[in-house]
Structures are given as C-alpha cells and as structure tokens.
Amino acid sequence: MNVLLTGGCGYIGSHVAVVLMSAGHRVSIVDNLSNSSRTVVDRISAIVGQSPAFYCGDVGDVELVRSIIRENSIDSVIHLAGFKSVGESVQLPLKYYQNNICGALGLLQAMEAESVSHLVFSSSATIYGDPQYLPVDEAHPQHVINAYGRSKLHIEDMLRDVSAARPSFGVVCLRYFNPVGAHPSGFIGDRPRGIPNNLMPYVVQVASGELERLRVFGGDYPTPDGTGVRDYIHVMDLAEGHVAALNYLSSHSGWHAFNLGTGRGYSVLEMVRAFEAESGQTIPFEITDRRQGDVACSYADIRSAARELNWRATRSLEDMCSSAWAFQRRLSVD
Amino acid sequence: MNVLLTGGCGYIGSHVAVVLMSAGHRVSIVDNLSNSSRTVVDRISAIVGQSPAFYCGDVGDVELVRSIIRENSIDSVIHLAGFKSVGESVQLPLKYYQNNICGALGLLQAMEAESVSHLVFSSSATIYGDPQYLPVDEAHPQHVINAYGRSKLHIEDMLRDVSAARPSFGVVCLRYFNPVGAHPSGFIGDRPRGIPNNLMPYVVQVASGELERLRVFGGDYPTPDGTGVRDYIHVMDLAEGHVAALNYLSSHSGWHAFNLGTGRGYSVLEMVRAFEAESGQTIPFEITDRRQGDVACSYADIRSAARELNWRATRSLEDMCSSAWAFQRRLSVD
Numbered sequence A, B: 001m002n003v004l005l006t007g008g009c010g011y012i013g014s015h016v017a018v019v020l021m022s023a024g025h026r027v028s029i030v031d032n033l034s035n036s037s038r039t040v041v042d043r044i045s046a047i048v049g050q051s052p053a054f055y056c057g058d059v060g061d062v063e064l065v066r067s068i069i070r071e072n073s074i075d076s077v078i079h080l081a082g083f084k085s086v087g088e089s090v091q092l093p094l095k096y097y098q099n100n101i102c103g104a105l106g107l108l109q110a111m112e113a114e115s116v117s118h119l120v121f122s123s124s125a126t127i128y129g130d131p132q133y134l135p136v137d138e139a140h141p142q143h144v145i146n147a148y149g150r151s152k153l154h155i156e157d158m159l160r161d162v163s164a165a166r167p168s169f170g171v172v173c174l175r176y177f178n179p180v181g182a183h184p185s186g187f188i189g190d191r192p193r194g195i196p197n198n199l200m201p202y203v204v205q206v207a208s209g210e211l212e213r214l215r216v217f218g219g220d221y222p223t224p225d226g227t228g229v230r231d232y233i234h235v236m237d238l239a240e241g242h243v244a245a246l247n248y249l250s251s252h253s254g255w256h257a258f259n260l261g262t263g264r265g266y267s268v269l270e271m272v273r274a275f276e277a278e279s280g281q282t283i284p285f286e287i288t289d290r291r292q293g294d295v296a297c298s299y300a301d302i303r304s305a306a307r308e309l310n311w312r313a314t315r316s317l318e319d320m321c322s323s324a325w326a327f328q329r330r331l332s333v334d
Helices: A010-024 A039-048 A062-071 A086-091 A093-113 A147-165 A199-207 A235-249 A268-279 A301-308 A317-333 B011-022 B040-046 B062-071 B087-091 B093-111 B146-163 B198-209 B235-249 B268-279 B303-309 B317-333
Strands: A003-005 A027-029 A053-056 A077-078 A118-124 A169-177 A178-180 A214-217 A232-234 A254-260 A285-288 B002-006 B027-029 B053-056 B074-079 B118-124 B172-176 B178-180 B214-218 B231-234 B254-260 B285-288
Touching: A003 A010, A003 A062, A003 B053, A010 A027, A010 A039, A010 A235, A010 B040, A027 A062, A027 A147, A039 A169, A053 A062, A053 A093, A053 A214, A062 A093, A077 A093, A086 A093, A086 A147, A086 B146, A093 A118, A093 A147, A093 B093, A093 B146, A093 B268, A118 A147, A147 A169, A147 A254, A147 B087, A147 B146, A169 A235, A178 A199, A178 A235, A199 A214, A199 A268, A199 A317, A214 A268, A214 B062, A232 A235, A232 A317, A235 A254, A235 A301, A254 A301, B002 B011, B011 B027, B011 B040, B011 B235, B027 B062, B027 B285, B053 B062, B062 B093, B074 B235, B087 B093, B087 B146, B093 B118, B093 B146, B118 B146, B118 B235, B146 B254, B172 B235, B178 B198, B198 B214, B198 B268, B198 B317, B214 B268, B231 B235, B235 B254, B235 B303, B254 B303, B268 B317
Parallel strands: A003 A027, A003 A077, A027 A053, A077 A118, A118 A169, A169 A254, A178 A232, A214 A285, B002 B027, B002 B074, B027 B053, B074 B118, B118 B172, B172 B254, B178 B231, B214 B285
Antiparallel strands: none
C-alpha cells in the first residue's frame, strides 16, 4: 500500500512508519515539525534501510495534501497529526480546535477530492472520561472534560457523518490507552519538549539525572497501592495495531472504533519498580496532590480489536521499560 | 453598543439588524452572500432610515474580521453565519463542518486577538433530537442525527471551553425553535433559494401560485390531527431575543444557553388553516410519507429565557402568517 502518514515525525508516527515500511508498504510523511524534528526521518531511514517521502507542511493545507496524494498514488491515510497536551488544551482551547479539527477537515477534503477512501484516525481513551465500569469497552459512555479530548471526539463524530454520506469510505478510529516504550534500536522514542506530562518520559529523565525526582500525582486513589492505574501499551504493539487497521479497511467500509491497549492496568508505583529493575537505576519520587482531570483507574476491553483486527499487544511491561531506557541512553550518547 | 453581526443578510440576520439599529445600536454586517443578497442591506436601511456597515467576506477570515472589529470599535458579536439545510448537511457533511465550525473558530480567534469578549451564538433546538419530554428545557439530553445539528452542538461545546479558559468571556447560545413570519414592512423575510425545506415559505409559495400544492410529511404522528407539531416563533420576537441576550452579557460572563420559542406548539394543519384565514387563499395539500429525521412534536420550555433574559415572545400565530404573506406579496410586486 501507498500510505500517507500525517504527524509521521512524532513519537507514535515514527514507530508506525517503521512498522509500515518494514511490512513492505510505501510511506509518505507530512508533518509541520511543530512538535517534532526532521532528524526523525533520518532515524526511520536508518532503521528500515530506506527513506520515506517527507513533506514539511500542514495537514489542513488542502492543495499540499492533494499534490502529495497524487505524486505518491496514495491509497490509504493514517492521520496522527495533532496537538496532544491536555493541560495546554484547557488553557488554549481555540488553538487546539483550530489545529486538530480544521486540520482533520482539510485532510478529509483533500482525500475526498482525490478519491482516497481509507483512513485510520488516532483517537484516545480520554473520550471515555472517568470509567463507569472496567474494562472500558468501545460502547462505554463518552464524557470529555478538556478541549484535547473533545477535539478527538468531535473528529470521530464527523467521520461517522462522512462515512454515512460516502458508502465507499472506510475509517477506523483507534482509541489509544497509554503508549510507552520505544523501538528496540533505541533510535526513535518519546522525547517531549519541556517537562514531560506523561509518566514514562518523566521516569526516564529522572533515571538519567535530567530531572531530580518523580512527582506522583495522588497516593490516595482507591487502587491497591493508592496510585493511579493505567493500561500502558508498548508503542511497537500500538504501531502494529495501525497496520492491522489498514488491513481491516481492505475488506470493510463504514465507521469503526477499536481500543488499543493490553487489557491490564499497572499502577504508577508498579511501573516505577519495573523501570528500576530493568534500568538498575533508583527513581526517587514524592507523592503529591492529585492532578485535576486524572482518573483512578483505566484499562481497556481489548476483545473487539482482537476479534475484528486480529491484533493483540504482545510485549511486556519489562520490554516497555527497557526499550524506553535504551532510547534515553542513546540520546545521551548522541 | 457596536455590534458585529455575521450572516446579517440572511433571514434572521436581517431582522436582528433592524431590531438592533432601531434600539440605537451601531451594526456592522459581515456576510459572504453565499445564501443571501446584497439588496437586503438596502432593505434594512430603508426600514430603519440609516445604513449598517457592510463587509462581503467570510467570518473565518481572521484578518478581515480583525480589521472590521478595529474599524468599528466592535464590543459585541452576534454570530449567525452558517449553512442551515439539514438535508444538504447529510449529503455534504464536510462542507457543513468546514464552513460552520472553521468559520466560528476563525471568528473566535479574531475576537480573542482584539479582546472582544461578548458573543451571542445562533444554536438550534435540533440539538435536542427527538424530545424525551415536553416542553423541552435547556437541560434536555442532547442527541443530534445530522451534520447541521452536530455543527451547532460542537460549537456550543467549544464555546464552553473558551469561556472556561477566558474568565472575561461571556457567551449566550440561543437555541431557536421554528422562526417564521417577517418584518411588518414586508421589506425583509424568509426567501430561501430553491424548493423550501420549511413549512411557512412553502405555504407562502403555494399561496402565491409559485408551487402547486403543499406536501405534508406524515399524517400519522401521535398528535391531535396526525401532523407534526412545532413551536413556531415570530422572527421579530426571535430578533428581540438577541438584543435581550446582548444586554444580559453586559452583566454576565461565562457560558449560557436559552431556548427561544413561544412555549406552545401548532400542528402543520393548524398552521395551514391559520394562514388560509389570514391570507384569504386556499392552500391545497397532500399528506405524504414521513420525512426522515422529523420528530412528532417539539415545543420549548421558555421559563429560563423569561427569567434570565427578561424576554418573552409576544406575537401571535396570526401575525406570523399575515407578515409572511405581506412579505410574499411585496416580493411579487417588486
């Protein structure tokens, strides 16, 4: 397949690119580098031994995207580009809506104009809000409390209408739980700008000495050890889920949504201990107040993805930790 | 007040312009004339004896809107511009989302950049879907089934996030029930392009001989006479509701939503009979199948608008019919 990958220089995008190209697909990346770096393209190329096509620009730029589609005979799109900081979205909702929603709409217009009708969209488990039952399945009520989550939910809704209007259109919304870890090469991984919002990059930077100590937001949740429980999924498993979704679209039209998780949760402290064991580093931490908007416990019902996509996460918590640490150490060497 | 009125050449916009200017406010209209005509500006001017400022352009054009705000010292915005055909929105959802959502986001960016923080937004009772109870109050569950309604709901949601992020921001979402009728002058009114989707313009065009007979969609609804019941509201009452909302914002920040209706419903056949009595014309009609997406009965709980906005619809069904007919007859003369 000839796949257009938006946001392909980001954390998840770079892993999806590697998995796609390793499976023999041709990949064209469009990324405006607003939160990523051009060097990621070189790293992807180093891993797979060939280069993706790369275009620096906005996914909402209809003419640019149309020309990329034509030049590369694109038949499928994986749309990952978008702002992703929950906290920033609360402060700057317009920035998030403008970028995420109008970006998606521009991409969809370009796809329609060029008759490209297969789309995989990066959605998020954040659209479920505070779980009313566990594990969370795809039919769980939706409740978003920030502009980031709402931008994901709104795009899912719009895609439903687009697929109803265009019978040939097929779309899979992948609702990510908590992607962590890195490619085994250590060449690509999660390297957020500024202070990390997510646990694993924070832990890794404490381990390397860049940050002094981990702040654990809340030690009084109704969980076994009092810290929040999440469904961490290895980014390579997640990336393989995208290829499974693309394959699914070769025989399914219409709108579909699947959770991508492992189906089991780990607490913050379990994660910290696993990381310490894998890295041999001690992670000093302090338990502070809960963070607004965080839920106690969330993990995925993964049966639908297993049944429909024939996909399952296979990598362990140990692998998540060791690969994240390998990426960090290589960064320090470079 | 210096009010920016988007979509001011449309059916509702032109009446809002007249009511605002008659109340002594200065009005600047921005309208791209995609579904309206420049001559409406002349008609507004003829009614009130002075001209609104007029700009032909898109509300999503941030630089244009910023310059209009600066040139006219705008302190409040009434945002009515948007596509409004439910049926077309089902066929062309991307067109609706692009125009309505990205238009609103551009307008909001311009407002933020120029520190304009009062907004009245034209929402719709369609966001309630099939009523679960009557009358429908503002807390009624939301359930949209088409892209038009979803574009309204999404914008309401976005406005909630914007107001949470900006304490000075105040917004009133007005959820219209079924606006009908015209200004008593007969100079402005509802003149949709093509075959009307709504009852009153259809009836009026049958009365004038432009259309042969009225098609009544469904005669087997669980209503007294079997035809659908709606909360028709005189467009002049509706327009006055916008001025009440603007006044409300002078002492209220935050996000608010109010129904604009009369609080009582009339069936299609009651409306036809009232129109026949007012116009002296016979309206031939045939009852056909129900139309997809139509509900049996809907009317508004209007207590919240009465209490908070100190506003109430005062005009009668007879006035709705006679003013609509007067507008049609003047059209035929012109």
